Amino acid sequence: MESKIVDHLFRHHYGKMVAILTRYFGLAYIETIEDAVQDTFIKATLQWRKQLPVNPEAWLNKVAKNRTIDLLRSIKSQKVRSEKLLKDNSSEELNDLFLDHEIEDSQLRMIFVACHPSLKPQEQIAFALKTISGFSTREIAAALLTKEDTIAKRLRRAKQTIIKNQLQFDFPPPNEVEDRLARVMHVVYLTFNEGFHSTNKDKLIREDLCGEAIRLCKLLLKKEKFRSGSLYALFALLCFHASRLESKTDINGEIVDMLKQDRSQWFFPLIQMGNSAMNKAMEFDKVSIYHYEAAIAAEHIKAKTFKNTNWNKILLYYKKLQDLQPNTFTLLNIAIVELQLNNFEVVRQILDSFEASDLEQRAYLYYGCYSEYYERRGDLVLAISFLDQAILNTTNALEKRYLEKKKVILQNRI
């Protein structure tokens, strides 16, 4: 039998099954449920070696369901619904939850649980990647460039908080939807950024993170009550960025900057999707940070070459972004754009208005900007010394190599 399993079926199905089973049995049993689902995949890897089932998803659902019930039964002194399961036919009720629209509904509930305000932001991302996206602790650690232990701790804390606070597996009440949705969008945005801006050597991990963020965003857009200008704008932003994910690194995994990226490689279908999302976003009155970020990304994509970039427009959007949500990182971006426009005085003023350390682990970008400032002004010696500072302040090997290459080019010009 020539048959193939859909890519990522296990990973995506992990999130689905955990969500459905949690909806039925309750968040208090999330650990047992996760164990049961994990067991299901192990069983599948053994049984499917010989023969793939006719309907893999149905097979997984059935086994996960039964395994959960078994595990819950084996836990003593429980008042779980599994007892109810034994007595009446409520398993039909459970079966209903495996219908497509119910699966989405359950997954959306899980997203809101993951982004519950009682969890810390770092815990939210880890929990979302584990529970909704089916990443293992090790994969999350690799994706977020963090130690496995740290991730395990965050996951543990997240689950403890959920159980201690007796969080319900439900959507937030109408008066809280806007606030909670803002948090959800932020987590989606951060997840994407981890993939997009990360300098993770493993390209697959980066793509997976971006892909997951886009998938979650799509899922949210399916529900009318969650659709908003900012959600559409966020989706547009992710599409625009994702369209050039491929050209951000070369075949050797080395960083390629915007100036040198092969623009013909940018993925057009995603750009189109971004454009239509952006049009939708503009139909709403409220303008969010995502609107401006998407507009900036769109401007970069519109330019046929780096030289043709409309820096004035981008500057305007960055300034609006800064008005809406003041942020040192945006300030740095303003300085970088002003530099492209050769407004040297302004660049200096901005860079002197804050410290490199305000950018935390991205401090090297501050020195990089200063280096380019001196390069453009023709002071290569100072340019190189700031580049040295930048190199000193990055821990990432890929970035270091990129900066060192730049340094060699500058040295050769002296």
Add this chain to the structure above:
Amino acid sequence: MKDFMMIFIGADYQELGLSPEELQSRMGKWFAWGQKMEAQGILKGGEALIPTVKRIVGQDRTVSDGPFEDSKEIIGGYYTVSAKNADAVVAIAQDYPDYDLGGTVEIREVMVFDR
């Protein structure tokens, strides 16, 4: 042609905490390997074993349940294949998917009883 058993030791997925994505990729490799042997007509049989172990030891027939400290490397399954000799089975076993997880393949010839 003789029959040989390839016995797979170690690389217990449960213990290793593999992610769903990793499990799927492993499963795909196992499936492809099985298909390949099937197509060559050399696959005689095989089973995957559930990692829970019960042991009966000694004259008292003492029964104990695993996991056991000394059996970290448990047998995960086996395939029986027909081949010319053990070297040919070594060639077949190149496709075993779990070497990178510390897994081992042990090749043993099946004894033929005289009639």
